Amino acid sequence: MNWKPILPKIISSYQNGNHTVTIYSDGTKVKETIDPKADHFTYYTPESFDLKLTDYCDGGCSFCHENSTINGKHADLSKINDLMSRCKEGTEVAIGGGNALAHPNLVTFVYYLRSLGLIPSITVNQAHLKPYYEVLMDVKKARIAGIGISLTDPNNFEDFRIIDRLGDNAVIHVIAGVLKPSDYKALYGRKVLILGYKDFRRGHDNLSRHSDEIKKNIEQLKKDLPMLVDKCRAISFDCLGLEQIDPKTVLGMSDEEFAQIYQGDDYDMYDKDGNISVGTMFIDAVRMEVARSSTTPLEKRVPFTGKEYMSDLLSETCWVYSENNNEQTAEDEKAIFGLL
């Protein structure tokens, strides 16, 4: 019998800083330094960024670090179209809000990003799956690469039927400290992203009121992580999640095993030669500001016009964040770890 293995197709391949990036149709990303002896990656331009499209949201979540409300404004996307067209093909664009599904130009924008060869994904709240079902299906038709669903109601089977219709690239997003053991069952057999608890804006007020409960949930999640790794299809973490859950220690991974899958820290910005060593950033298209990440203090965000090059914006987010940052970092850490 003749048979051929079905290998994922390469959908994008490019050079960035000291390395090449290859992205496959199944979502796998392989990064290889050009110099085989190099022990870290450097970046000329961002390989991915979070893009906030709106401050509108009717969710009213007590832990919302974006302070989004029903009075929040939508971004004027015509102001960032040129900027998007200057991204390298293969750049990953993580769309969020607020409730990004409420942006009136979302679907057209996703088609536009795809036409540029970019790889858009979106994060939506579970509570918006039903009310925005049509938009969600249109976004899927526009070839969104991934859909993250923030878990709010693990027992809502109708919502999970919608999630199943979204296909293979649906990822359930949970927040360390908010996720409880009684929620775990909803994650079994699924792809899961564990986000760190963001001690920022409404998230800060919520943490002050419920720090014991949040701390207990985080400790429990650490204990339960090996079981979740067995039962879930895949588990990943953002940087803050790595810091709060410490999967390397919890799962007993060696330095080598961890180095194979660790993508680097958002705030470890320069190597010893002054090269940029972070490949991500945050773009708030509502306020027209860029920053290291969505939790960067407001005074360390940089206004932009949309006429810049992405490489310049990346270096500006690093430079502005690192300037006189020691005092700020100590304060931030006290705020986070003092309460947790």
Ligand code: SF4
């Ligand atoms: S956390 Fe998400 S769903 Fe909740 S209010 Fe904020 S933007 Fe809306």
